[in-house]
Amino acid sequence: MTDSLWREGISFPEALAHAAEMTDAVLGRLLAVPPDLEARVHQAMRYAVLAPGKRLRPFLVLAGARLFGVARHCALRAAAAVEMVHAYSLVHDDLPAMDDSDLRRGRPTCHRMFDEATAILAGDGLLTAAFGVLAHPDTHADPAVRCDLVAALATAAGAAGMVGGQMIDLIAEKQVLDIGAITRLQRMKTGALIAFSCEAGALLAKAPNGPRLALRGYAHDLGLAFQIADDLLDAEGSAVETGKPVGADAAAGKATYVSILGAERARAQAALLVRQAVAHLDLFEGRAELLREAARFVITRRT
């Protein structure tokens, strides 16, 4: 059980680091490189998904699962699946036809390290593997739970979620969006997968609607706060700190929270969202302290 996952009172930075370590270990086992000609695509998949990173989404899966006492190995497989989908989206978003980024997480992007074709395939392979992991009996004894996870991830990652959000983001390079459209874009592009991460534990535990919806509410506010913080980092951070090029949004003439609201109001808005996010957790009383700290972290992080 995940009661043994983190000791009572573990600090957020410790829990986050531990989540990353455990998730990477599972990812490493799930994504072995075969001694065959196609090894190259497996190497690219590992390069992308095991790149240095905070593993915030796996942390959210584990912290959510912990609220319901979900078995540790089940939660870790869901966490690994979410990170695969996140990594795939970064690999495809970085492609020359999309954001054309050379740098990601402080290293060459996947298509710069390998080549464009391999990067496309590595993304495809990661996305596919995520669904295979969730559907496998090791993820949960009850196949109805596994189907719920697959269906929820497909909704979060697909054209009604992440893929649709990225489509709008591309359109935003040619068309000025208002704040409502940008909020919808971000809810789809980053919010949907963050929401799935927060809800996965509730799905694994077959939790009732109440706590599940509370986690979704938390995730929605957290996702937007996260995005505003990202926009602020892009506008004000340095490439050394963030590990990726900065100023890309302004250079692309893209409307962001920061360009519309200005840095100060954007920062206030993010702080408000974090307070809202945390309020959703009242239901869990003292047991959700790590999620509360995570919400505060997303707007204070420098990378």
Place this chain on the structure above:
Amino acid sequence: MTDSLWREGISFPEALAHAAEMTDAVLGRLLAVPPDLEARVHQAMRYAVLAPGKRLRPFLVLAGARLFGVARHCALRAAAAVEMVHAYSLVHDDLPAMDDSDLRRGRPTCHRMFDEATAILAGDGLLTAAFGVLAHPDTHADPAVRCDLVAALATAAGAAGMVGGQMIDLIAEKQVLDIGAITRLQRMKTGALIAFSCEAGALLAKAPNGPRLALRGYAHDLGLAFQIADDLLDAEGSAVETGKPVGADAAAGKATYVSILGAERARAQAALLVRQAVAHLDLFEGRAELLREAARFVITRRT
């Protein structure tokens, strides 16, 4: 029940056309275009998956499902999921970084009709949607069956299957493969999804291993025969007939069954594979006539 799907004694061309019509109707319903900014990616998904085509894989799903009396609407959802994965693979394979094709199924490829970024996203969206369709309760009442379908599709489509096969295919442009490596490539690149198509009905029916493995054997031989026929069409067909550029393999200096064996021996090998494929169906006695005809069709088709 699919007993009412096709009347006793329906001819293969009629059944194939009917499978295409029914699958397209289901695809059309599953892939509605929302009245929102992201509509473009939905349009590209429909453009790719509803392009004119034989719909051989959906036919295989339906013909396989019919052997076990699987409910028609279940089989059709599995057929639609398979066609989504097939269409996604074509969209990504056609990209400039991959095969750089301008023509597919007689029309501009997805990235030529839309743009490269939209095509990448449309492929991602189709792949994701396929898993969502399979995991949905409408596909089968038993979630264990749905998980089996998701897991089997993930294996067939992922880095151990289709994605890995495409990786080897890219390597084959720079490295001469022998006939063993080419056979493995083709088993992964096209064979795995054809095998899934043939087995889906057995999974939906919770059929015992015997018939399931017979269908897999059939599919493996069929898949290779299909590929050899494809190579022959690429070497000898015309763009008008095939709806895509021909001579691409030779131009890329790629080893194929035809370049290694010569056209005549390749043709003989395909015919042998078809006889082998059909022999696997003896188990089903007179009930598998449509699958027998399908095997003969793949080596006589001109498109």
